Amino acid sequence: MRESAIVTRDLTKKFGSLIAVNNLNLEVPRGKIFGILGPNGCGKSTTMRMLCGVIRPTSGTGEVLGYDIMKDSEAIKQNTGYMSQKFSLYQDLTVEENMQFYAGIYSLSNKEARKRMEKLKEMTNLRGKERALVSSLSGGWKQRVALACALIHNPKLLVLDEPTAGVDPVSRRIFWKIIHRLADEGVTVLVTTHYMDEAETCHNTAFLFSGRLLAYGSPNHLIKELKVSTLEEAFLSLVQRETGEEVEISFKSFLN
Amino acid sequence: MSLKRLLSITRKEFVQIKRDKPSLVMALVVPVVMLLLFGYAVNTDVENSAMVVLDMAANQQSRELVDSFNNSNYFQVTDYVTEYRQLKYLIDDGKAKCGLIIPSDYAALLKRGGKPAVQLIIDGSDPTVARTLVSTGNLIVKHKGLQHALQVYGGLGLSFSDKNSPGIELSSRVWYNPNMESEKFNIPGLMGLIMQNITIMLTAFAMVRERERGTMEQLIVTPVRPLELIIGKLIPYVIIGSFDFLLVLTLGVYWFGVPIQGDLILLLQLAAIFLICALAIGMLISTVSKTQLQAMQMTVVFILPSVLLSGFIFPRETMPKVIQLLGTLVPLTYFLEILRGIVLKGIGMQHLKSEVIILSVFTVAVVALASLRFKKRLD
Numbered sequence: 182m183r184e185s186a187i188v189t190r191d192l193t194k195k196f197g198s199l200i201a202v203n204n205l206n207l208e209v210p211r212g213k214i215f216g217i218l219g220p221n222g223c224g225k226s227t228t229m230r231m232l233c234g235v236i237r238p239t240s241g242t243g244e245v246l247g248y249d250i251m252k253d254s255e256a257i258k259q260n261t262g263y264m265s266q267k268f269s270l271y272q273d274l275t276v277e278e279n280m281q282f283y284a285g286i287y288s289l290s291n292k293e294a295r296k297r298m299e300k301l302k303e304m305t306n307l308r309g310k311e312r313a314l315v316s317s318l319s320g321g322w323k324q325r326v327a328l329a330c331a332l333i334h335n336p337k338l339l340v341l342d343e344p345t346a347g348v349d350p351v352s353r354r355i356f357w358k359i360i361h362r363l364a365d366e367g368v369t370v371l372v373t374t375h376y377m378d379e380a381e382t383c384h385n386t387a388f389l390f391s392g393r394l395l396a397y398g399s400p401n402h403l404i405k406e407l408k409v410s411t412l413e414e415a416f417l418s419l420v421q422r423e424t425g426e427e428v429e430i431s432f433k434s435f436l437n
Numbered sequence: 438m439s440l441k442r443l444l445s446i447t448r449k450e451f452v453q454i455k456r457d458k459p460s461l462v463m464a465l466v467v468p469v470v471m472l473l474l475f476g477y478a479v480n481t482d483v484e485n486s487a488m489v490v491l492d493m494a495a496n497q498q499s500r501e502l503v504d505s506f507n508n509s510n511y512f513q514v515t516d517y518v519t520e521y522r523q524l525k526y527l528i529d530d531g532k533a534k535c536g537l538i539i540p541s542d543y544a545a546l547l548k549r550g551g552k553p554a555v556q557l558i559i560d561g562s563d564p565t566v567a568r569t570l571v572s573t574g575n576l577i578v579k580h581k582g583l584q585h586a587l588q589v590y591g592g593l594g595l596s597f598s599d600k601n602s603p604g605i606e607l608s609s610r611v612w613y614n615p616n617m618e619s620e621k622f623n624i625p626g627l628m629g630l631i632m633q634n635i636t637i638m639l640t641a642f643a644m645v646r647e648r649e650r651g652t653m654e655q656l657i658v659t660p661v662r663p664l665e666l667i668i669g670k671l672i673p674y675v676i677i678g679s680f681d682f683l684l685v686l687t688l689g690v691y692w693f694g695v696p697i698q699g700d701l702i703l704l705l706q707l708a709a710i711f712l713i714c715a716l717a718i719g720m721l722i723s724t725v726s727k728t729q730l731q732a733m734q735m736t737v738v739f740i741l742p743s744v745l746l747s748g749f750i751f752p753r754e755t756m757p758k759v760i761q762l763l764g765t766l767v768p769l770t771y772f773l774e775i776l777r778g779i780v781l782k783g784i785g786m787q788h789l790k791s792e793v794i795i796l797s798v799f800t801v802a803v804v805a806l807a808s809l810r811f812k813k814r815l816d
Contacts, residue, residue, distance in 0.1 A: 233658045255660055263658040269651040273456045274449065285445025286659045330655075 185244075186211045186338055186369035187232060192241035194227050201227040203392035204241065209385070214360060214370045216383035218416060224392040225373040226266055229342050232371070233263045246337055259287070262331035266342040268323050272316035276307055276326050279315060280333055287334035294333075301329040304359060321352025328359065339363060341372040345379065357382060377413040386412070388419055395419045442661050446669025450643075454673055464639060468681045471631045472624075472688050479627065479750075482619045483569040485513035486534040489527045492517065494543035502555065502581050506537060511573045528560055535559045535570055547585050624695045625776040626749045628685045632708070633715050633769045634740050635681055639674045640719030641732045644811070649729055663808040667724075671716050671804075678712040689780075698783030704776070707789070710796050711772040717803040718768070724811040743767045771796045 187209035194202040202224040209215045217225050230236045232245055234254030243250040245257045270279050280301070284294035302308045305325040310318070315326055324344060331339065341360075345353045357379060364370055364384075372383070380386050381400050388395040396403055396419055400412050407415045454461055488506060492499050506512040515533060518524050527533040538556040546553040557574040561567040644667075647653040656666070682705075689695050697704065718739070726732040744750065746760065747769040753761055764770045771792040778784045786793070 235654060235657050258658055258660045261658065263655070265651070265654045267651045267654070269653075269655040271449070271453065271652055272650070273453055278449070278452055282445055282449045283659070285448070286442050286656075286661050288439055288441045288660070 184211060185209060187215075187243070187245050187371065189228075189232075189243040190241055192228070192231060192243050193239050194224070194231060194236065195239045200392050202231070202238075205389075205392075205394055207387060207394065207397075209369060209371055211369050212364060212367045213384040214364045214372065214382070216380045216386040217371070217373045217389055218375075218377075218380050218386055218412075219373075219389035223389045225389055226342050227392075228389070229263075229340050229371065229373065232257075233261060233340055234258060235263075259334070260337050262334070262336035262339045264324075264327050264331045264339075264341045264344050266346065268320075268327060270315055270323070270327055270330060273314065275312050275314055276318075276329075277311040279326060279330055283330045283333045289334060297333055297335065298329075301332055304332075304362070305329045306355070321348050321355075324348055324352065324356065325359075328356070332363075336368070338369045338371065341370065343373050343375065345374065345376065353379070377411065377416075381412050388416055390420055390423060395423060438662065438665060443665045443669040443672075446661070446666055447672045450670055450673045454677070464635065464677050465681065465684070468631050468635050468685050469688060471634075472627055472685050473692075475627050475631075476620065476624055476689075476693050479619075479623045483511055483566050483573075486511060486566065486570060487515040487532060488512045489516040489518055489524050489533040489536045490514055491519070491521060491524045491536065491538045493541040494539050496544045498544040498547055498585070499539045502539060502543075502578070503537065505577050505581055506574070509573060509577060511570060524558070528558065531560075533560075534566065535574075550586070552582075620693055621695050621781060622777070624689045624693045625780040626773055628682070628689055629711075629769055629772045629776045630744060630747075630749050631685060632678065632682055632712065633743065633772070636674065636678045636712055636715040637719040637722070637736055637740065639677065640671065640716045641722045641726075641736045642729055643670045643674070643720060644723035645726045645729050645732045646723075648727070663811040664804075667717075667720055667804065667808050667811065671713065671720060674716050675709070675713055678716060679709060682708050682712065695780065697780050699779035700785060703786060704779045707775050707779075707793060707796075708772075710793065710800060711768060711775070714768045714796055714800040714803060717800055717807060721803055721807040721810065724807050743769050746770065747773050749773060765795075768796055768799050771799075 185208045187207060189205050189207045192202060192205040192207070193200070205224075205228060207228075217228070219225050227236070231238045232243060232250060234250060234257055238250070246260050248254075248256045248260075250257065271282070274282065277298070280298050281294065284297065289297065302311070305328055307322075307325060307329060310322065310326075315323060318326065328341075328344070331341075339360075345356055348356070353376070360370055360372070361382070372379075374380055383400065385397070385399055386403065387397040396407075396415075398406070403415045404410065404412060407418050409415045409418055490503055492503060503514060507514045512535070516527055518527070521538070524533075524536045524538070528536055536558040538558065540553060540555070543553045543555070555578055557571070557578075559567050559570050559574075644653075647656065686697075686704075690697060719736070722732050722735045722739070726735055742763075746764040746767045747753075748764065749769070753764050753770070756764070774792050775789055775796075778789055
């Protein structure tokens with residue numbers, strides 16, 4: 182068994198003439214929280230989708246949990262939980278029906294399914310909401326249901342694409358508490374975010390800009406290396422180095 | 438292929454259908470409404486066509502002739518006029534569909550054994566109606582003429598039996614539908630057409646809906662296989678479709694009075710094959726389209742020509758070869774043969790083998806195509 186949960190070599194995705202992901206080399210250690218930072222359109226979601234087998238890379242290779250992303254994508258799927266940027270559960274089903282559905286899709290036995298559902302309901306504090314239609318829940322609750330469904334099959338890797346976008350600060354905090362608890366249990370978490378406070382709690386972060394990897398390391402290491410005081414400043418100085426001052430200003434206003 | 442995954446899909450679809458009340462009502466009510474509506478609208482029978490009479494003879498014999506028109510179910514005398522102008526006006530106006538003109542020398546000629554010239558004017562705007570009225574009118578007049586001839590000959594002390602009667606007697610017999618009621622022909626066809634339209638529409642949205650609502654992305658990252666997804670989604674609709682067919686069949690038998698001559702069990706079995714085939718076509722549309730609107734458009738593009746190509750309205754035998762060939766690509770064509778065969782002619786499997794085989798091949802091919810076409814990717 183390899184030490185890394187994810188390894189990519191020159192991973193590239195082109196949409197027509199647009200290069201969404203450009204020769205990406207990434208290594209995500211097992212059992213750690215790995216944050217990908219970057220502005221909209223930097224290739225974060227595309228990278229995640231390639232790793233999960235939703236879209237096919239144009240060139241390059243990748244291994245997830247030791248499986249080739251081109252050849253063994255079904256094996257990856259059985260061991261990976263994925264939460265997309267857009268809420269993608271069935272709004273016309275209840276919380277429990279959604280969980281039951283995914284339990285069935287991952288071929289859990291009835292006993293297993295019951296056990297997992299109990300555990301996840303406790304973990305995500307969904308108890309009492311089982312019979313509520315997902316459409317009737319607020320954003321923070323929906324996101325916890327999505328997380329519970331993504332974890333139903335006890336995956337070794339959890340891939341979260343901007344899980345807290347548009348969620349209130351309290352729900353965000355609860356969500357991240359759960360993420361850390363999962364990492365403590367040995368689950369590898371790959372997460373994208375816009376929020377620097379979230380990124381600072383990751384074990385490792387990678388800065389993605391225009392489809393390319395700008396820097397990569399633990400938040401503290403990056404701050405020290407770039408001689409700045411916060412992760413946000415680290416990001417801005419990197420982008421500045423890459424494109425010049427003008428972008429820095431527009432970028433600052435975007436991040437705030 | 439995992440049964441567990443397949444059944445999870447089926448159960449989820451059922452819950453979604455149950456929650457989507459308007460669509461469920463649509464699926465169950467529309468076939469009934471369509472059959473009632475079309476059952477009456479697609480009626481090519483001619484009954485009680487309004488007739489205006491210009492009787493210039495105005496005696497017992499001419500009145501007898503008018504009566505025999507009136508007593509047939511085809512004509513209904515609504516007006517008597519005294520001038521040709523008035524007769525023309527009523528037909529122009531659409532108040533009368535036909536006019537009967539009896540010359541003043543009608544009775545006199547008959548008595549002498551001559552041939553009076555009675556004129557029947559028919560509004561030919563609708564050729565189907567006109568054709569029926571012409572042939573019925575001819576029959577009535579011929580029959581009347583024969584009666585008079587008998588009277589005349591009898592009056593002269595001569596007699597003849599049926600066998601050597603003057604003129605030619607045409608003996609025709611119509612099979613399966615002796616009264617040539619168009620309902621008997623149309624209702625089974627309608628059942629097939631309605632079943633095709635409803636079922637294709639049911640599944641045309643099944644897959645594209647997941648795509649539009651974003652739930653497809655979540656499904657793609659799971660180990661579910663295309664075939665499991667497609668069959669799992671088909672099952673609930675096969676049940677709804679079967680219920681629809683029973684509903685439509687019951688209505689046809691008890692409301693429109695079209696009895697099933699053949700084996701009911703065989704009919705239900707073959708209908709199930711057709712149902713799955715039509716549902717699979719809808720599923721194929723759903724996997725090919727990007728949006729629900731596109732799926733709707735493709736459904737219409739498929740349904741409209743199938744009405745004509747399948748031989749639902751016009752017999753396929755009279756169509757040009759190319760069109761006939763196109764018709765063989767429409768599964769409804771075979772189902773209409775099966776429906777009309779079993780319901781009207783009461784034929785069994787030995788006459789329907791080729792239809793059943795072709796339908797089955799179609800079904801397997803379309804399901805295979807849909808699951809091949811359905812890529813578990815978003816790009």
